[in-house]
Amino acid sequence: MENRYAGARREAERSPEFVDLIGTNFHNCGFRYPPTVIHAATDRYFTGADEQQYRPDPAGDPALRAAIVAYYRDAGVAVAPDSVVVTASASESYSHIFASRCGAGNRVLLPRPGYPMFEDIAVRNGLTVDFYDQRRSVDWRIDPDQLEAVLRPQTAAIVLISPNNPTGSVVSEATIRRVGGICERHDLFLVVDEVFSAILFTGSPLPRPAPLLPNLLVYTINGVSKLFASPELKVSWIAVSGPTDSRSRIPTHSQAVEDLLVQNDLFLSASSMSQFIVTEMFAGGMEFSRTMAAEIAGRRELMLGEIERIEGLSTVPTEGGIHLPVAIDPDALPAGTDDEEIAVKLLLNHRVAIHPGYLYGMDQPVTLVMSYLVPEDQILEGMSRIECYLKALKR
Numbered sequence: 001m002e003n004r005y006a007g008a009r010r011e012a013e014r015s016p017e018f019v020d021l022i023g024t025n026f027h028n029c030g031f032r033y034p035p036t037v038i039h040a041a042t043d044r045y046f047t048g049a050d051e052q053q054y055r056p057d058p059a060g061d062p063a064l065r066a067a068i069v070a071y072y073r074d075a076g077v078a079v080a081p082d083s084v085v086v087t088a089s090a091s092e093s094y095s096h097i098f099a100s101r102c103g104a105g106n107r108v109l110l111p112r113p114g115y116p117m118f119e120d121i122a123v124r125n126g127l128t129v130d131f132y133d134q135r136r137s138v139d140w141r142i143d144p145d146q147l148e149a150v151l152r153p154q155t156a157a158i159v160l161i162s163p164n165n166p167t168g169s170v171v172s173e174a175t176i177r178r179v180g181g182i183c184e185r186h187d188l189f190l191v192v193d194e195v196f197s198a199i200l201f202t203g204s205p206l207p208r209p210a211p212l213l214p215n216l217l218v219y220t221i222n223g224v225s226k227l228f229a230s231p232e233l234k235v236s237w238i239a240v241s242g243p244t245d246s247r248s249r250i251p252t253h254s255q256a257v258e259d260l261l262v263q264n265d266l267f268l269s270a271s272s273m274s275q276f277i278v279t280e281m282f283a284g285g286m287e288f289s290r291t292m293a294a295e296i297a298g299r300r301e302l303m304l305g306e307i308e309r310i311e312g313l314s315t316v317p318t319e320g321g322i323h324l325p326v327a328i329d330p331d332a333l334p335a336g337t338d339d340e341e342i343a344v345k346l347l348l349n350h351r352v353a354i355h356p357g358y359l360y361g362m363d364q365p366v367t368l369v370m371s372y373l374v375p376e377d378q379i380l381e382g383m384s385r386i387e388c389y390l391k392a393l394k395r
Helices: 004-012 035-047 062-074 090-101 117-124 144-149 173-186 253-265 272-283 287-309 339-350 376-393
Strands: 084-087 107-112 128-135 155-161 189-193 218-223 236-241 313-315 323-328 367-371
Touching: 004 339, 035 272, 062 084, 062 236, 062 272, 084 090, 084 253, 090 117, 090 155, 090 189, 090 218, 090 236, 090 253, 107 117, 117 128, 128 144, 144 173, 155 173, 173 189, 236 253, 287 313, 287 323, 287 376, 339 367, 339 376
Parallel strands: 107 128, 107 155, 155 189, 189 218
Antiparallel strands: 084 236, 218 236, 313 323, 323 367
C-alpha cells in the first residue's frame, strides 16, 4: 500500500515546477563519465582479441582487479589482487559478505542514522540487526563505548560507513582503532563501506580501517557508482584484508576470500563487458572523479550558505558524501508537527521533494534530509520554497 509520502511525491512529480531536492541520480544531476570513453571501450570489447571473450571468473576480471589494486596503491593502501572480489553493487557486496560469513542466529551492528536498505539486506540473510548511535549533538560522531555496550553474544560483525550516508561524517583514525579493539576483544569482523570515498571535503586522506587494523578481518566495499558516476555499469568490489593465522570465530584472510568466491560464483552478476569498460575507465585516470568532487563541493557550499541564511534551519557541515540532514528549530513549528507531515506539505503545496529524517532513523529534533548533488539552480529554488513554507508557519 502506498504511504502518504509516496502518494504526495507521485502527485508533485506531475507538475512542471517540481524540484527534487533529494535527487541522487548522478546523471540527472549533470554528472556522467565521458560517453566517448565508454563507447570506445565497448567497441574494443566486441572487436578485441580472444581474451575479451566471455570467461566468467568468480573473483572478477584479472585486469580489473589489477586496476583496483593500483587505485588503492595510489591512495597509499596495499591490496593484493587475490584479495579483491568483483560484484555488481554495494548491496550485493553486503549480501555476499553476510551470506558467506554469518550463520543462523547471528547479529550485525549497523550505524544509526543509516541507509535503511542495509537493514533489509541483513534481515533477508537471516540476521538480527542492532544499532549503534551517531548523535547530532557531537557532530554525528561514534561513541565506541556505546557501540560496545549494545553488542550481544551472537553479534558477528560491525558495519562502519565512512563517509556516512546520510550524515556525511567521516570516522576518525582514533575511532577506527578503538572499534578495531572492540572487534578483537569480541572476535568480530568489520564491514567497511567506502562508496563515497571520492566525495570528501576534509582536505585530508580518508582514514581507512584495512591498513590501520592489519590483524582484523576487514571487508572493504567500494564501486564505480559514485567513483565514476556510473551506477548503470553495475560494478563494485570487496577488498578483503586480515589475519593469516586461525582464530576462534574469525577465519583467515584466505578462507574469507574463498568463501566469498563460492558465494559470488552462484550469481556472477557483474557482466564481463562492464568489467572491461571499468578497467578502461581506471586506465584513463582519476581526473573525472576529482573534477566531479570539486563541483559537488561547490554545490555543498551553496546549500550550507542557504541553510545558514534561512531562519529556523541548522545543520552539521558534512565531511563527505552527497546527503545533508537539516534540523528545523522546534520553536518554528506548530506543536506535534513531525518530519513526514512537513515532507508531505512541501510536496503538495510547494512541489519540492526532501526526505523525512525518520526514513534514516532520525528522531528529534525534526530533521529533513536533502542532497547537494542536485544542480545549483534547483538548490536555490528548492531552498527558497522551504523558506516560504517556514515563513508561512509564523503568520
